[in-house]
Amino acid sequence: MRVTDNTNYGVVRDSISRSKGRLENLQMETATLKKLNRPSDDPVGAAKVLEVRTDKVNNEQFQVNARLAQAFLDNTDHALSELSEIVMRAKEIAINQSSSASSTPETRLGVSEEVNQLYQRAVSTANRRIGDRYLFGGYRTTVPPVDAEGAYRGDDGEMMVEVGREVFLGVNIPGHEVFNTNPATAADRKAFEKPPGGQAPANRTPAATDASAQASAPSGPQNVNLFQQLKALKTGLLTGDVSIVRDSMDGLDSLLGKVVATRAKIGARIQSIEGNMSALDRHDITNAQLTSTIEDADMTRVVSDLAKEETVFKSSLASSKHLIQPTLLDFLR
Amino acid sequence: MALVNVLQTGKSGMSTAKAGIATAGHNIANAGTEGYSRQRVQSEAEVGKQVMGRGGPYVGEGSRISRVERINDEYLEKQLRQGARDTAFHEEKQVFLNQVEDVFNEMNGDGLNRLIARFHNDFRKLSNDPGSEAIRQSVRESTEAMVRDFKRLRSEVESVRSHIDNRIEGGMRELNGLASELAELNRKIVQAEVQGTDAANDLRDRRDQVVKKINAHVDIAAHKDNQGNVNVDIKGVGPLVTGVVVTDYSIGRRAAEPGTGGIDNSIQITRSPIAEKHITDLFKGGTLGAQIEARDQAVNRIVGRLDELAHSIATAVNSAHEKGFSLDNQTGIRFFKNVGDVEGAAGRIELSDAIRENVGNIAVSLAPNSPGDNRNALAIAGLQNHRLMNGGHSTVDDFYNSIVSEIGVANSRNREALGQQQSIITQLNRVRDQVSGVSIDEETSNLMQFQHAFDASARVVRVADEMMDTILKLRG
Numbered sequence: 001m002r003v004t005d006n007t008n009y010g011v012v013r014d015s016i017s018r019s020k021g022r023l024e025n026l027q028m029e030t031a032t033l034k035k036l037n038r039p040s041d042d043p044v045g046a047a048k049v050l051e052v053r054t055d056k057v058n059n060e061q062f063q064v065n066a067r068l069a070q071a072f073l074d075n076t077d078h079a080l081s082e083l084s085e086i087v088m089r090a091k092e093i094a095i096n097q098s099s100s101a102s103s104t105p106e107t108r109l110g111v112s113e114e115v116n117q118l119y120q121r122a123v124s125t126a127n128r129r130i131g132d133r134y135l136f137g138g139y140r141t142t143v144p145p146v147d148a149e150g151a152y153r154g155d156d157g158e159m160m161v162e163v164g165r166e167v168f169l170g171v172n173i174p175g176h177e178v179f180n181t182n183p184a185t186a187a188d189r190k191a192f193e194k195p196p197g198g199q200a201p202a203n204r205t206p207a208a209t210d211a212s213a214q215a216s217a218p219s220g221p222q223n224v225n226l227f228q229q230l231k232a233l234k235t236g237l238l239t240g241d242v243s244i245v246r247d248s249m250d251g252l253d254s255l256l257g258k259v260v261a262t263r264a265k266i267g268a269r270i271q272s273i274e275g276n277m278s279a280l281d282r283h284d285i286t287n288a289q290l291t292s293t294i295e296d297a298d299m300t301r302v303v304s305d306l307a308k309e310e311t312v313f314k315s316s317l318a319s320s321k322h323l324i325q326p327t328l329l330d331f332l333r
Numbered sequence: 334m335a336l337v338n339v340l341q342t343g344k345s346g347m348s349t350a351k352a353g354i355a356t357a358g359h360n361i362a363n364a365g366t367e368g369y370s371r372q373r374v375q376s377e378a379e380v381g382k383q384v385m386g387r388g389g390p391y392v393g394e395g396s397r398i399s400r401v402e403r404i405n406d407e408y409l410e411k412q413l414r415q416g417a418r419d420t421a422f423h424e425e426k427q428v429f430l431n432q433v434e435d436v437f438n439e440m441n442g443d444g445l446n447r448l449i450a451r452f453h454n455d456f457r458k459l460s461n462d463p464g465s466e467a468i469r470q471s472v473r474e475s476t477e478a479m480v481r482d483f484k485r486l487r488s489e490v491e492s493v494r495s496h497i498d499n500r501i502e503g504g505m506r507e508l509n510g511l512a513s514e515l516a517e518l519n520r521k522i523v524q525a526e527v528q529g530t531d532a533a534n535d536l537r538d539r540r541d542q543v544v545k546k547i548n549a550h551v552d553i554a555a556h557k558d559n560q561g562n563v564n565v566d567i568k569g570v571g572p573l574v575t576g577v578v579v580t581d582y583s584i585g586r587r588a589a590e591p592g593t594g595g596i597d598n599s600i601q602i603t604r605s606p607i608a609e610k611h612i613t614d615l616f617k618g619g620t621l622g623a624q625i626e627a628r629d630q631a632v633n634r635i636v637g638r639l640d641e642l643a644h645s646i647a648t649a650v651n652s653a654h655e656k657g658f659s660l661d662n663q664t665g666i667r668f669f670k671n672v673g674d675v676e677g678a679a680g681r682i683e684l685s686d687a688i689r690e691n692v693g694n695i696a697v698s699l700a701p702n703s704p705g706d707n708r709n710a711l712a713i714a715g716l717q718n719h720r721l722m723n724g725g726h727s728t729v730d731d732f733y734n735s736i737v738s739e740i741g742v743a744n745s746r747n748r749e750a751l752g753q754q755q756s757i758i759t760q761l762n763r764v765r766d767q768v769s770g771v772s773i774d775e776e777t778s779n780l781m782q783f784q785h786a787f788d789a790s791a792r793v794v795r796v797a798d799e800m801m802d803t804i805l806k807l808r809g
Contacts, residue, residue: 003767004766004772005773006766007766007770010762010763010766038434038741039437039440039738040430040434040741040744041741042741043739043741043742046440046741047734047741050439050733051730051731051734053447054446054447058450058453058454058717061454061458065461068461132464133464139705139706141704142464142705155703157706159706160460160707160711161461162711166715172705327777
């Protein structure tokens with residue numbers, strides 16, 4: 001085989017530049033600690049990394065959302081716990097005053113004032129706020145949901161929050177669902193079970209749940225309204241009508257049941273948030289592991305490859321020295 | 334037999350040796366010349382003359398240079414040329430693919446992917462607190478950032494496209510120049526070879542080089558005609574050089590042919606006499622092929638997909654937003670300005686004036702008088718999971734990520750092909766060097782060999798001279 005000088009030089013040039021190219025790649029990896037520096041380094045991995053990044057940003061937002069939902073629900077729960085105390089106290093009073101043995105016009109007058117206080121407390125609890133938003137007003141978060149007369153000014157709106165990818169959780173309880181034992185018509189309720197983004201029902205506003213509306217409700221068990229019930233109790237006590245007082249015991253009982261049931265619902269939601277939060281945490285860890293496998297350089301490998309490549313580079317330089325120098329001319333002098 | 338003949342024999346040996354030395358010198362001098370083929374002196378014995386009358390023996394009368402041969406394998410040259418064409422194709426394409434990849438590279442930084450995610454998440458934030466002015470501002474800011482990045486991406490990809498246009502322009506000029514050079518060489522070689530076949534060795538090397546360079550620009554078919562011209566046709570297009578005649582191809586900016594999806598005002602190639610229709614897309618292979626393919630397919634496709642993405646986002650967000658109610662109970666408000674057609678959407682996407690002027694116009698609720706209603710914000714945030722793209726098959730994120738991935742695939746595939754092509758060409762060059770390359774060692778030993786031959790032939794002349802002397806002295 002003829003080996004020409006160009007061949008020699010070509011071999012030297014090739015081996016040096018190839019070695020240098022590999023060195024440069026390795027140096028890039030050590031500098032960035034990443035093996036994925038351009039999409040073309042691993043196109044499928046690059047898309048995956050981008051996907052995971054979006055996922056990560058979303059998860060962060062979902063965690064914020066979940067904490068907000070939790071705060072909302074915790075506050076609602078506190079308010080409901082107060083309401084249940086109020087209802088319980090009212091029930092105690094009703095029990096005490098319903099038997100003529102312990103009830104005299106004087107005691108009735110005395111406790112009627114307490115019932116009035118309970119009513120005021122119930123109204124102010126129903127108008128509890130978180131930040132500047134009313135908890136029990138449905139979507140009407142900027143006006144007090146219950147006025148001094150105990151009429152509901154809010155609506156049926158349930159504010160959904162996304163606590164996981166396409167996992168929505170209601171964070172508020174529209175007030176009239178707690179204040180009434182059988183709140184709205186079936187048609188009304190159904191309209192609100194639509195997912196977010198659906199068309200708003202036309203008949204939702206104004207709030208349709210004051211006493212008169214309840215009276216005209218066509219069917220189902222008799223509705224009891226918290227504020228009306230407290231007012232009735234007070235009237236019964238003031239007028240000395242024991243039968244009203246006795247009747248109110250049933251009403252207060254079912255109201256208490258309603259509040260307790262709602263608290264159970266909230267408890268379940270808070271629990272699901274916690275479950276969801278730890279799922280998000282786990283998801284974050286899995287994501288971090290995934291991206292790390294795709295884009296992080298294996299430093300042990302990089303460093304040992306670098307050492308190897310350096311040796312290769314040096315030896316190809318050294319061998320070039322011998323390959324290039326001598327020609328026949330060198331031996332003819 | 335005359336004594337003069339011996340003198341002549343010595344002289345012929347000296348000339349042959351001298352030619353050998355000159356050729357070795359020529360080879361050494363061109364050891365580094367690209368595309369040079371080493372040359373060899375072919376000598377042959379001079380037919381002898383009969384001595385001692387009829388029927389006597391023939392005695393040789395020295396040597397004669399028959400020709401100087403150019404050691405070159407035409408098949409190998411052709412392979413090398415095609416290898417160089419493919420290498421040039423991939424090399425050129427790599428340049429543009431790298432540029433495009435740089436535009437979309439967000440492996441180590443922010444990019445549209447993150448900005449789109451931020452856009453959606455700001456709507457999620459707004460859904461948590463629909464009344465907050467601060468979050469409304471932040472929705473507007475993140476939208477502006479997303480819009481800006483759409484425009485940045487589009488204009489950067491556009492600038493890759495105009496860079497390619499410039500390269501096509503330069504490449505065509507070079508190609509036309511090379512074509513004229515080839516025609517000129519054809520003329521010189523045919524003229525020179527009237528005097529003898531080896532008269533144009535070095536011109537032929539140059540012509541091979543020119544053909545090789547032409548081939549690096551575009552796919553060609555080269556063939557020799559019987560007058561010794563090399564004729565070059567551009568494959569799929571038509572003749573470039575026929576003998577000494579050059580077909581001129583000209584370039585100019587033209588409107589896109591309707592229905593081809595081409596870009597207006599881009600560089601197109603036409604054949605000069607028939608300037609009506611451009612024949613740009615017929616050029617395949619080589620750097621020109623790479624430029625045209627990169628511009629009209631790869632880059633164009635990416636611009637198209639960006640437009641599609643921007644268009645889908647703008648329309649989907651708008652149609653959701655128009656259903657909602659603003660803080661002032663207004664409905665039917667556009668979030669983005671109308672983007673119009675898909676083509677160019679990424680360059681035109683823009684926040685609507687209503688939102689730009691007053692963030693209270695962001696329609697978060699689905700009913701009037703419901704400041705706590707966040708359903709529309711949720712609906713817009715939820716578009717992130719809607720399969721808006723590819724006829725309902727992929728989400729916005731998927732679609733964008735697949736653009737990045739597609740660029741990556743194109744780039745890495747081309748890089749691999751380039752690597753392979755380069756090793757093929759290295760190998761071919763090595764083989765060519767084995768055949769046609771100059772070895773200094775070999776030439777040096779040839780040099781010595783011819784030097785000795787020259788010495789020896791000179792001795793023959795001296796012997797003849799002494800013999801002459803001897804004869805002259807006989808008379809004295």
